[in-house]
Amino acid sequence: xxxQLSDDQRALKTGIRELLAGRFGRDRMRAALDGGTGIDRAxxxxxxxxxxxxxxxxxxxxxxxxxxxxxxxxxxxxxxxLLPGPLIATHLAAGAVKGAxxxxxxxxxxxxxxxVGHLGDADGLLVLGAGEExxxxxxxxxxxxxVRIREAAEPVRSLDPFTPLWRxxxxxxxxxxxxxxxxxxxxxxxxxxxxxxxxxLRAEGALLxxxxxxxxxxxxxxxxxxxxxxxxxxxxxxxxxxxxxHLCAGMLVRAELARGAVYAAAVTADWxxxxxxxxxxxxxxxxxxxxxxxxxxxxxxxxxxxxHLHLKRAWLRSGQWLTAAAAEExxxxxLC
Numbered sequence: 001x002x003x004q005l006s007d008d009q010r011a012l013k014t015g016i017r018e019l020l021a022g023r024f025g026r027d028r029m030r031a032a033l034d035g036g037t038g039i040d041r042a043x044x045x046x047x048x049x050x051x052x053x054x055x056x057x058x059x060x061x062x063x064x065x066x067x068x069x070x071x072x073x074x075x076x077x078x079x080x081x082l083l084p085g086p087l088i089a090t091h092l093a094a095g096a097v098k099g100a101x102x103x104x105x106x107x108x109x110x111x112x113x114x115x116v117g118h119l120g121d122a123d124g125l126l127v128l129g130a131g132e133e134x135x136x137x138x139x140x141x142x143x144x145x146x147v148r149i150r151e152a153a154e155p156v157r158s159l160d161p162f163t164p165l166w167r168x169x170x171x172x173x174x175x176x177x178x179x180x181x182x183x184x185x186x187x188x189x190x191x192x193x194x195x196x197x198x199x200x201l202r203a204e205g206a207l208l209x210x211x212x213x214x215x216x217x218x219x220x221x222x223x224x225x226x227x228x229x230x231x232x233x234x235x236x237x238x239x240x241x242x243x244x245x246h247l248c249a250g251m252l253v254r255a256e257l258a259r260g261a262v263y264a265a266a267v268t269a270d271w272x273x274x275x276x277x278x279x280x281x282x283x284x285x286x287x288x289x290x291x292x293x294x295x296x297x298x299x300x301x302x303x304x305x306x307x308h309l310h311l312k313r314a315w316l317r318s319g320q321w322l323t324a325a326a327a328e329e330x331x332x333x334x335l336c
Contacts, residue, residue, distance in 0.1 A: 003263075005073075009069070009070060009073055012066075012070060012073055012074070013073050013074075013076070013077055015050075016050075016052070016073075016074050016077045016078075017077045017080070017081075019046075019047075019050060020077060020078070020080075020081040020083060021081070023043050023046060024040075024043065024081055024082075024083050026306070029081075029082060032084070032162075033161060033162065033309075038120070038121060039084065039085045039106055039118060039121040041106075043083075044085065044090075044103045044106060045102070045103040045104060046103070047087075047103050048101065048102040048103020048104065049102070049103065051063070051064040052074060052087075052091070052103070053090055053091050053094040053100055053101050053102070053103060054094050054095070054101035054102075055070060055071055055074065055091070056068070056070075056071060056094075057094055057095045057101060061095060062101065063094070063095070063101065068204070068207070068266050068269060069263070069266040069267055071091065071208060071211075071266075072207065072208065072211040072262060072263065072266040073211075074211075075087070075088065075091075075208045075209075075211035075212050075215070076211045076212070076214050076215040076218075076262075077215055078211075078212055078215060079211065079212035079213060079214060079215025079216040079217075079218075079219070079285075080215040080216065080218065080219040081215075082162065082216075082306075082309055082310065082313060084118075084162035084163060085106065085118055085121070086106065086107060086108040086109055086117060086118050086122070088109070088205050088208045088209060088212075088321070089107045089108055089109040089126040089205070090103075090105070090106060090107040091208065092107075092126060092201065092204060092205060092208075093105075093107040093124070093126050093142065096142060097123075097124050097142055099123070100124075105123040105124060106118065106121050106122050106123050106124075107122065107123065107124045107125065107126050107142075108121075108122035108124075108125055108126070109125070109126045109127075109128065109205070109320075109321075110125040110126065110127045110128065110143065110149075110168060110172065111128045111129070111320075111321070112128070112129055114319070114320065115156055115158075115165040115166060115167050115168075116149075116153065116165065116166045116167075116168055117158075117163045117164065117165055117316075117320075118163065118164060119146070119149070119150055119153055119164075119165075119166040119168075120150065120164060120166075122146050122150075123146065124142055124143065124144050124146060125142070125143040125144075125146060125149065125172075126140070126142060126201075127140065127141050127142065127143050127172060127175045128140060128201060128202055128205075129202075140177075140200075140201045141175030141176050141177050142175060142176045143172055143175045143176070144176070149168055149172060150166070152168070152169070152170070153166035153167060153168045153169075154166065154167045154169075155167075158316070159312045159315050159316050160309075160312045160313050160315075160316045161309070161312070162309070162313070163313070163316055202321060202322060203269075203271050203274050203322075205320075205321040205322075206274055206275070206278045206321040206322035206327075207262070207265055207266060207274045207277065207278070208321075209278065209281075209317055209320055209321045209322070210258070210261075210262050210265070210274070210277045210278040210280075210281035210282070211262055211266075211281070212317060213258070213278075213281035213282055213284065213285035213314060213317055213318070214255065214258050214259055214262050214281045214284065214285070216285045216288075216289065216310050216313065216314055216317075217251070217254060217255040217258060217281065217284035217285045217288040217289075217314075218255045218259075219310065220251065220285075220288045220289045220291075220292040220307065220310050221248070221251040221252055221255050221288055221292070223292050223296075223306070223307065224247065224248050224251060224288075224291065224292040224295040224296070225239070225248050227295055227296055228244050228248060228295055231297075238295070244295060247291045247294060247295055248291075248295065250291065251287075251288045251291050251292070254280075254283065254284040254287060254288055255284050255288060257280055257284070258277070258280040258281040258283075258284040258285075261273070261276055261277040261280045261281070262277045262280075262281055264277070265277040271330060271334070272330060272331055272334035274322075275322065275326075275327040275328075275330040275331050275334075276327070276331060278321070278322045278327050279324060279327045279328070279331075282314070282317070282318040282324060285310075285314035285317065285318070286311070286314045286315060286318060289307060289310045289311035289314050290311060292307050292310070293307045293308070293311065
């Protein structure tokens with residue numbers, strides 16, 4: 001069996017990487033960081049026009065007609081670029097919310113007990129695990145009354161300067177059920193998914209979040225290797241020193257281990273594999289960013305270096321969609 005990416009998949013990765021490099025390269029990323037954390041609506045619409053959000057919708061509905069593995073490849077590239085915004089929630093809401101597929105609507109995610117990112121820019125909320133009085137079991141849905149939620153929410157300090165957060169307290173009220181359930185190909189069964197609120201939808205979000213973490217882990221590995229080859233101490237590149245070699249080698253191993261887990265989970269759509277992939281990808285993103293900072297030395301701690309942005313985003317992502325504790329419980333339940 002051939003597990004290599006197809007020519008079309010490689011072209012897909014190349015295309016989205018070039019789009020993001022041209023529209024959100026380092027200069028524009030830094031300008032956005034200095035100028036505010038609002039979502040660039042023009043870029044959002046450009047992503048919609050490129051089929052980013054409608055990637056898995058059928059062609060008859062204006063989509064691209066691809067599957068979950070291709071979505072993972074896209075979000076891996078997003079993780080490399082530090083592009084801000086609730087991309088995963090908008091991607092999952094495409095086809096269910098008018099304008100989401102085209103990039104005209106921004107959909108944030110509301111998860112009980114978790115702060116909401118980009119609430120100030122949101123046109124709707126993808127609600128995970130929202131229970132109703134007549135249906136006490138968990139259910140996913142869409143909440144369109146964002147103004148009411150925004151008025152009652154309180155801003156909280158965010159680790160990631162690109163991701164403003166709000167704390168939403170109390171009940172959110174009834175939500176509109178999502179038509180047709182999750183987008184998993186063939187309605188794949190997710191073992192253990194029922195143990196968590198929003199099982200299938202949460203699984204998709206967790207997998208795409210793991211893909212973003214994978215992209216970040218790969219990017220910080222590249223940053224560390226590049227710096228180790230350019231920075232000299234005692235007349236030699238620091239990459240020639242054994243301690244630095246070990247750091248970079250460990251980063252590569254973590255990134256590739258996470259890559260195998262994320263790609264495999266994208267193919268099987270198995271809940272336990274998705275939980276394992278999220279654990280590995282979160283670990284790779286956080287530890288690789290920390291090791292990258294170590295390779296950069298004192299300059300890695302400065303605001304001008306990009307390393308801290310990857311570390312802060314990785315910390316934030318590790319608590320979204322599926323926390324480490326919930327993933328460990330899901331894996332334990334699957335083993336039992």
